[in-house]
Amino acid sequence: MTKLSVNINKIATLRNSRGGDVPNVVQFAKDVQRFGAEGVTIHPRPDERHIRYQDARDLKPGVYTEYNIEGNPIPSFIDLVLEVKPTQVTLVPDAEDAITSNAGWDTIKHKDFLVDVIAEFQSNGIRTSIFVDPVLNQIEGAKATGTDRIELYTEGYAHQYSFGDKDAIKPYVESAKLANDFGLGVNAGHDLSLENIKYFKSCIPGLLEVSIGHALIAESLYMGVENVIQMYLHKLK
Numbered sequence: 295m296t297k298l299s300v301n302i303n304k305i306a307t308l309r310n311s312r313g314g315d316v317p318n319v320v321q322f323a324k325d326v327q328r329f330g331a332e333g334v335t336i337h338p339r340p341d342e343r344h345i346r347y348q349d350a351r352d353l354k355p356g357v358y359t360e361y362n363i364e365g366n367p368i369p370s371f372i373d374l375v376l377e378v379k380p381t382q383v384t385l386v387p388d389a390e391d392a393i394t395s396n397a398g399w400d401t402i403k404h405k406d407f408l409v410d411v412i413a414e415f416q417s418n419g420i421r422t423s424i425f426v427d428p429v430l431n432q433i434e435g436a437k438a439t440g441t442d443r444i445e446l447y448t449e450g451y452a453h454q455y456s457f458g459d460k461d462a463i464k465p466y467v468e469s470a471k472l473a474n475d476f477g478l479g480v481n482a483g484h485d486l487s488l489e490n491i492k493y494f495k496s497c498i499p500g501l502l503e504v505s506i507g508h509a510l511i512a513e514s515l516y517m518g519v520e521n522v523i524q525m526y527l528h529k530l531k
């Protein structure tokens with residue numbers, strides 16, 4: 295069983311573009327769970343350009359499924375996660391100026407740092423996951439950090455799949471198998487979509503969770519727009 299965790303960053307982006315509270319991210323999180331989502335993911339960035347640290351706090355009472363907070367474990371992020379106590383924290387090595395996440399951890403180079411941060415979260419009852427590229431020595435490195443899970447960075451797969459390259463799945467399958475052998479849980483995310491998710495799921499052994507935001511929100515716009523236009527036309531009659 296693979297859980298779907300909906301990343302609601304884009305809802306905050308839309309809200310922030312007008313400065314008010316529409317759409318309301320807490321209500322949106324409640325609604326996606328009502329519609330069947332098995333988790334809610336947020337990825338607050340230091341510039342708070344989309345989801346804000348205060349949103350992370352406000353969301354806590356309304357997320358009754360899995361609450362996953364992703365981000366670079368800078369001191370303010372660590373403090374936030376320890377305060378909110380989500381189900382899971384996913385550590386992502388974001389550069390401050392990155393438009394979006396664009397690489398996994400070098401789990402070998404940053405082993406000592408990751409060991410310490412992961413131990414701190416785990417001792418506070420928070421499950422840990424670390425964002426990694428599908429590279430076998432990085433999975434070995436992840437095992438050595440003591441993390442509970444890894445999140446496979448799927449941008450490369452999604453990009454190649456869009457050109458019909460199904461072989462792009464191969465490093466992900468090998469990485470997931472190794473993680474399974476090590477007893478590491480396997481999550482995945484980034485640019486997963488209605489187009490590429492079924493094949494990914496069918497190939498990856500032991501896929502526990504996918505977090506999906508950008509494509510899911512874009513697809514929802516397309517699938518909802520026909521209905522909403524009809525509703526406006528009806529009211530304007």
Ligand SMILES: CC(=O)[C@@H](O)[C@H](O)COP(=O)(O)O
Pocket residue numbers: 301303304337339344364386393394395425483484507
């Ligand atoms: C780690 C990951 O792939 C996602 O959390 C993604 O980075 C979402 O962040 P943005 O919404 O800022 O693109």
Ligand SMILES: NCC(=O)COP(=O)(O)O
Pocket residue numbers: 301335337364445482483484485486505506507508509510
């Ligand atoms: N961890 C990946 C995530 O939360 C969503 O990534 P994306 O679907 O917005 O690319």
